[in-house]
Amino acid sequence: MTEYRLLLLPGDGIGPEVMREARRVLAWLSRHRGHECHLAEDLVGGAAIDVHGVPITDAVIAAARAADAVLFGAVGGPQWRHLGFDRRPEIAILRLRQDLGLFANLRPATVLDPLVDASTLKPEVVRGLDLMIVRESTGGIYFGEPRGIETLPDGSKRGINTEVYTTHEIERVGRVAADLARLRSRRLASVEKSNVMESGLLWRETITSLIARDYPDLTLEHVLADNCAMQLVRNPRQFDVIVTSNLFGDLLSDLASMCTGSLGMLPSATLGAPDAQGRRPALYEPIHGSAPDIAGKGIANPMAQILSLAMALRYSLNLPEDAALIEAACTSVLANGLRTADIMAPGCARIGTSVMGDAILRELDKSLA
Numbered sequence: 001m002t003e004y005r006l007l008l009l010p011g012d013g014i015g016p017e018v019m020r021e022a023r024r025v026l027a028w029l030s031r032h033r034g035h036e037c038h039l040a041e042d043l044v045g046g047a048a049i050d051v052h053g054v055p056i057t058d059a060v061i062a063a064a065r066a067a068d069a070v071l072f073g074a075v076g077g078p079q080w081r082h083l084g085f086d087r088r089p090e091i092a093i094l095r096l097r098q099d100l101g102l103f104a105n106l107r108p109a110t111v112l113d114p115l116v117d118a119s120t121l122k123p124e125v126v127r128g129l130d131l132m133i134v135r136e137s138t139g140g141i142y143f144g145e146p147r148g149i150e151t152l153p154d155g156s157k158r159g160i161n162t163e164v165y166t167t168h169e170i171e172r173v174g175r176v177a178a179d180l181a182r183l184r185s186r187r188l189a190s191v192e193k194s195n196v197m198e199s200g201l202l203w204r205e206t207i208t209s210l211i212a213r214d215y216p217d218l219t220l221e222h223v224l225a226d227n228c229a230m231q232l233v234r235n236p237r238q239f240d241v242i243v244t245s246n247l248f249g250d251l252l253s254d255l256a257s258m259c260t261g262s263l264g265m266l267p268s269a270t271l272g273a274p275d276a277q278g279r280r281p282a283l284y285e286p287i288h289g290s291a292p293d294i295a296g297k298g299i300a301n302p303m304a305q306i307l308s309l310a311m312a313l314r315y316s317l318n319l320p321e322d323a324a325l326i327e328a329a330c331t332s333v334l335a336n337g338l339r340t341a342d343i344m345a346p347g348c349a350r351i352g353t354s355v356m357g358d359a360i361l362r363e364l365d366k367s368l369a
């Protein structure tokens, strides 16, 4: 019997709605796959602000550290926007990344065959797309010092953020990306702005020597970030694994996600460094955000949350077969023509969040037969 501890943090907006469906899949796994799964659930983001006055409590950070994996929903919404920069709900995810040392953010952009028409790009450009962006997620301009807003002698102000990377930070995320590339097509693209930024130059040099030294079997390509954005729209399939900084990864992963046309489908994983026992802290979340405009309507697509759970099974719990079951169930549901509003297509049946959950569970049941 496999035993594991998961912390569920549904958060705000559609977070709780899609997490409910992921919970049902977890219950199915316990019932039919012999997992003993210890679930805890807590508040983050605006939901935590409302109850505790802060976007995430120290107790939740400690619980996240103790769990085998964290399954995160989404945070934020207009009702907390007046609180100001230092109390915004987004701090919850930034603190989790930083406090747990979750430095490697894996963001796949995959086009499943039944959804090839969901993209605004031509089907022949995106068919079969299977891209993995590895975004550094505890460094760079998101956390660099100095930062702040200062008042100048003439009374005007100056806003400051600092892009800063050390060799160690670049190497460790480079290794995660290179290890992934080895399991895939052995092609790695490293993305920076070494033509303008010293931190980008160090990035390029560090990745070059890492690959030459420890991964000579990989083909490494260097791409400037602006060119990468252009190439992703022109011909996204030229890339397999992309490794890049926090800010460029934030931008390029949104861009790549829209090559697939279905934000509601895309999961992500954020991994830390393994400890002496090989346990690595990890957080799994859909990339779609809290979508306040559709929250509470029961129409959100739960697949990205459920596929995030599948990633947790694969990368943290060493249950790749269970991950594959879930992924196959999602693909079958789509092949059967069932669609939530975000991926609706002519000739398909439009269903809501919980009916989508039902359909996935039905496909999982079929897999037992």
Ligand code: IPM
Binding pocket: 090, 093, 094, 250
């Ligand atoms: C993301 C989000 C976050 C980020 C926000 C919510 C802080 O855009 O995960 O991509 O910028 O990292």
Ligand code: MG
Binding pocket: 250, 251, 254
């Ligand atoms: Mg983002």
